[in-house]
Amino acid sequence: MTSPTPDPQAVCSPVTSSAIFIVASLNNGADVAQKVRGWCADIAGLTRSVGKRVPSGNLSCVCGFSANAWDLLFGQPRPASLHGFREFGVEGRRAVSTPGDILLHIRADQMDLCFELATQLMSALDGAVTVIDEVQGFRYFDMRSIIGFVDGTENPVGRKALDFTIVGDEDPSFSGGSYVLVQKYLHNMKAWNALSVEAQEKVIGRTKLSDIELDDAVKPSNSHSALTTITKDGEEVKILRDNMPFGRPGAGEFGTFFIGYARSPQPLEQMLENMFVGNPPGNYDRLLDFSTAVTGNLFFTPSADLLEDLAER
Numbered sequence: 157m158t159s160p161t162p163d164p165q166a167v168c169s170p171v172t173s174s175a176i177f178i179v180a181s182l183n184n185g186a187d188v189a190q191k192v193r194g195w196c197a198d199i200a201g202l203t204r205s206v207g208k209r210v211p212s213g214n215l216s217c218v219c220g221f222s223a224n225a226w227d228l229l230f231g232q233p234r235p236a237s238l239h240g241f242r243e244f245g246v247e248g249r250r251a252v253s254t255p256g257d258i259l260l261h262i263r264a265d266q267m268d269l270c271f272e273l274a275t276q277l278m279s280a281l282d283g284a285v286t287v288i289d290e291v292q293g294f295r296y297f298d299m300r301s302i303i304g305f306v307d308g309t310e311n312p313v314g315r316k317a318l319d320f321t322i323v324g325d326e327d328p329s330f331s332g333g334s335y336v337l338v339q340k341y342l343h344n345m346k347a348w349n350a351l352s353v354e355a356q357e358k359v360i361g362r363t364k365l366s367d368i369e370l371d372d373a374v375k376p377s378n379s380h381s382a383l384t385t386i387t388k389d390g391e392e393v394k395i396l397r398d399n400m401p402f403g404r405p406g407a408g409e410f411g412t413f414f415i416g417y418a419r420s421p422q423p424l425e426q427m428l429e430n431m432f433v434g435n436p437p438g439n440y441d442r443l444l445d446f447s448t449a450v451t452g453n454l455f456f457t458p459s460a461d462l463l464e465d466l467a468e469r
């Protein structure tokens with residue numbers, strides 16, 4: 157009899173209106189590994205303590221580790237497909253790899269909940285990590301990305317969301333886990349807004365107002381939708397995205413924090429290759445003429461059960 161899949165972290169949690177993304181690096185130091193391992197066992201309790209105060213706020217937290225962090229903190233065994241982020245693209249259009257050992261993806265329907273949990277989690281890590289990047293994301297009008305198109309429509313839901321994101325029997329020691337890719341993008345909104353709506357729709361592959369997929373006869377092969385639709389053995393392979401807009405209008409900064417969960421890094425990397433290199437090579441994603449990736453990391457999020465147990469490693 158096979159044992160049931162351990163409970164995943166809140167990878168497939170419902171869409172929320174706020175999120176905080178923190179990417180941090182491990183500091184050097186004799187007691188760092190022990191401190192972070194102990195912290196792993198506290199994450200669920202801190203999330204309950206903060207979340208209980210506003211039960212309708214849907215607070216959740218997912219914590220992930222890079223390949224480097226896994227080796228330093230937990231050693232063997234290691235998730236079968238975990239490796240450093242692989243760069244894709246050519247000069248001027250590159251999915252860059254940037255430092256980062258730990259990811260926190262905190263979501264809630266109120267920013268105060270995200271803020272309080274981030275504060276508690278970071279205070280418990282005091283001295284053990286250096287924050288590389290921190291983004292407060294917000295949900296824009298009718299689920300639109302900052303470039304004005306509805307984002308997340310083709311996400312898998314329900315059982316399918318779990319099937320596409322949660323590791324199963326293929327890596328029994330790590331079942332219930334998930335791989336997650338994050339990239340922070342900055343957009344050239346002046347250039348984007350200078351395009352007609354029809355031209356923007358050809359870049360995305362969907363209509364702007366009504367969010368309907370363009371007919372195959374008119375959808376360009378270099379549209380974002382065409383290049384991120386991938387198949388294996390004739391079946392479509394999906395990922396689960398929960399991108400968030402962020403920005404500082406006063407500073408002219410407009411961004412998308414991309415986050416994609418999958419059962420293996422393979423579909424995530426295939427999508428990046430199609431977008432940045434092109435499919436066929438050269439037929440790259442037009443969205444990248446208006447968007448620059450300034451960070452890039454791959455993490456593994458252990459199951460909720462394993463996350464607690466890692467403290468004992």
Ligand code: HEM
Nearest residue numbers: 301305306307308309310341381384385412414427428447
């Ligand atoms: C520049 C940052 C990005 C923005 C603003 C963006 C925005 C969008 C929008 C508006 C859609 C159409 C609606 C939907 O189905 O969600 C979409 C679809 C999609 N995006 Fe992105 N995206 C970005 C980056 C990425 C990256 C880096 C990946 C993968 C590594 C990706 C994967 C996908 C997938 C799989 C779909 C669904 C395609 C389909 O089934 O039609 N996106 N994105």
